[in-house]
Amino acid sequence: MTPDAAQFSSSREFTLETLGWDESLASAFERYRDSYTPGRVSSRHRTTFAIITESGSMQAGISGALRRVGRIPAVGDFVVLHRQPDTGTSMIVDILPRKTLFTRGVPGRDGDDQVVAANIDTVFIVTAAGADLNRHRLERYLTLVHASGAEPVILINKADLAIDPSTLTSEIAPVATGVPVITLSAVTGYGLSALDPFLLPGRTVALIGSSGVGKSTLINTLLQRTVQDTGRVRESDGKGRHTTSVRQMFILENGALVIDNPGLREVGIGTAGSGMNDTFPEIRELAAGCRFSDCRHEHEPGCAVREAVAEGLLSQDRLESYLMLAKELEFQQEKAEIGLARSERKRWKEISKVARDIRGTKER
Ligand SMILES: Nc1nc2c(ncn2[C@@H]2O[C@H](COP(=O)(O)OP(=O)(O)OP(=O)(O)O)[C@@H](O)[C@H]2O)c(=O)[nH]1
Ligand SMILES: [Mg+2]
Ligand SMILES: [Zn+2]
Structure with missing residues (x-):
C-alpha cells in the first residue's frame, strides 16, 4: 500500500471542512457544482496527483488544457475533478483560487x-x-x-x-x-x-x-x-x-x-520581496527617517539606518544580512523579468505558428 492509501484509506471519512474548505472556495466551486467533485492535492507524482476527497483518496491526472497553459497543481491545492465514467478515473480540470x-x-x-x-x-x-x-x-x-x-x-x-x-x-x-x-x-x-x-x-x-x-x-x-x-x-x-x-x-x-517536505539544500529567496519588510521590521521603521525615500542604506547621506548602527541601536550583522538579501532579490527580479520576456516571446512564437497553421488549412 502506498503511504497515501494508508493515510487516507476510505475507512476514514472526511468532510470538505476537515480538509480546509471555506466560504470563498465554496463560491469559487459554485459553477462546477452540478457535475464535478472538489478535492485537495496531498502529493504530486511524476504524472499523477494524489487527491483526498470526501469519499476517500484517489489518483488523478490533469487535463491537457491545464498542462498547456502551465497551470500545474501543487500540494495543498483545492482542485476541481471530473470523473470519467468509462475508465473510472478522475481528471483535474481546474485549480481553485489559492489563499496562500x-x-x-x-x-x-x-x-x-x-x-x-x-x-x-x-x-x-x-x-x-x-x-x-x-x-x-x-x-x-x-x-x-x-x-x-x-x-x-x-x-x-x-x-x-x-x-x-x-x-x-x-x-x-x-x-x-x-x-x-x-x-x-x-x-x-x-x-x-x-x-x-x-x-x-x-x-x-x-x-x-x-x-x-x-x-x-x-x-x-x-x-x-x-x-x-x-x-x-x-x-x-x-x-x-x-x-x-x-x-x-x-x-x-x-x-x-x-x-x-524534502529538506531544502539552498534557500533561494526568489522574488519574495514582499517578505523583507516583515523579516526586518526594525529596519523598515528606521528607514522612515532616511533623507531619501528610496534610500538603500548603503552610502546615501542622511541614512537613519546606518546612523542607528553607528549608535549601536541596530547590529551591523543585521544590516549586512538585510543588504545581502536585498541585493539577491534585485538580481532575482532582474532574472525573472528576463525570463518573463523570453517566455513571452516563446508564447508569441507558438501563437503565430498556430495562426499560420489555421491560415494554411483555410487556404487549402
Ligand atoms: N536527538 C534527536 N534526534 C532527532 C530528533 N528529531 C529527529 N532526530 C533524528 O534526526 C535524524 C533526521 O531526522 P529526519 O526526521 O529524517 O529529518 P528530516 O528533516 O525529515 O530530513 P529530510 O527528509 O532529509 O529533509 C534522524 O536520525 C532522527 O532520528 C530529536 O528531537 N532529537
Ligand atoms: Mg524527512
Ligand atoms: Zn537609509
Whole structure:
C-alpha cells in the first residue's frame, strides 16, 4: 500500500471542512457544482496527483488544457475533478483560487520561482540545536514565509541534544522579530504541546527546513505512528542526507493537516520581496527617517539606518544580512523579468505558428 492509501484509506471519512474548505472556495466551486467533485492535492507524482476527497483518496491526472497553459497543481491545492465514467478515473480540470502560495527561488533556473505548496496557514520553520541553528538561514526562511501569506513559527528541534535548551531561544531572538519560537524534541516529546495552538482541525501546516533537522520524525510523532522514513545523521559532520523526497500531506487525529517536505539544500529567496519588510521590521521603521525615500542604506547621506548602527541601536550583522538579501532579490527580479520576456516571446512564437497553421488549412 502506498503511504497515501494508508493515510487516507476510505475507512476514514472526511468532510470538505476537515480538509480546509471555506466560504470563498465554496463560491469559487459554485459553477462546477452540478457535475464535478472538489478535492485537495496531498502529493504530486511524476504524472499523477494524489487527491483526498470526501469519499476517500484517489489518483488523478490533469487535463491537457491545464498542462498547456502551465497551470500545474501543487500540494495543498483545492482542485476541481471530473470523473470519467468509462475508465473510472478522475481528471483535474481546474485549480481553485489559492489563499496562500509558498514559493522559493530555484538556483540556476531562469528566475521563475518554484511552487512549494498552496493554501498553507502556518509554516513551521524547523531547525535543530547545534550546527543548523543559523540566524542568516532563518532570515531567508522568514522572508519566504512572510511573502507567502502564511504565518511563520520557528521550531528548534533536538532540544534533547542541547546542554541547556532554555538558551536556544535567546540565540535566535534577534532575528525572530515577533515570530513565535518553540523549543522541542521530536524524539522525547519535550515541548510538543506548544504546537497545539497551530495544529487545529482544517488548518494546514507545512514543515520546512534543512535536511536532517527532524521534520519527518516530528510528523511521525504527531501522527503517533511511523508513516515517513527518517534518516540517520552522519556522525562525522552532524549532517543528514536527504531522506524525504516527496512532498506529502497528512491528516492528524484531530483533523489538522500537516505537510512534510524534502529538506531544502539552498534557500533561494526568489522574488519574495514582499517578505523583507516583515523579516526586518526594525529596519523598515528606521528607514522612515532616511533623507531619501528610496534610500538603500548603503552610502546615501542622511541614512537613519546606518546612523542607528553607528549608535549601536541596530547590529551591523543585521544590516549586512538585510543588504545581502536585498541585493539577491534585485538580481532575482532582474532574472525573472528576463525570463518573463523570453517566455513571452516563446508564447508569441507558438501563437503565430498556430495562426499560420489555421491560415494554411483555410487556404487549402
Ligand atoms: N536527538 C534527536 N534526534 C532527532 C530528533 N528529531 C529527529 N532526530 C533524528 O534526526 C535524524 C533526521 O531526522 P529526519 O526526521 O529524517 O529529518 P528530516 O528533516 O525529515 O530530513 P529530510 O527528509 O532529509 O529533509 C534522524 O536520525 C532522527 O532520528 C530529536 O528531537 N532529537
Ligand atoms: Mg524527512
Ligand atoms: Zn537609509
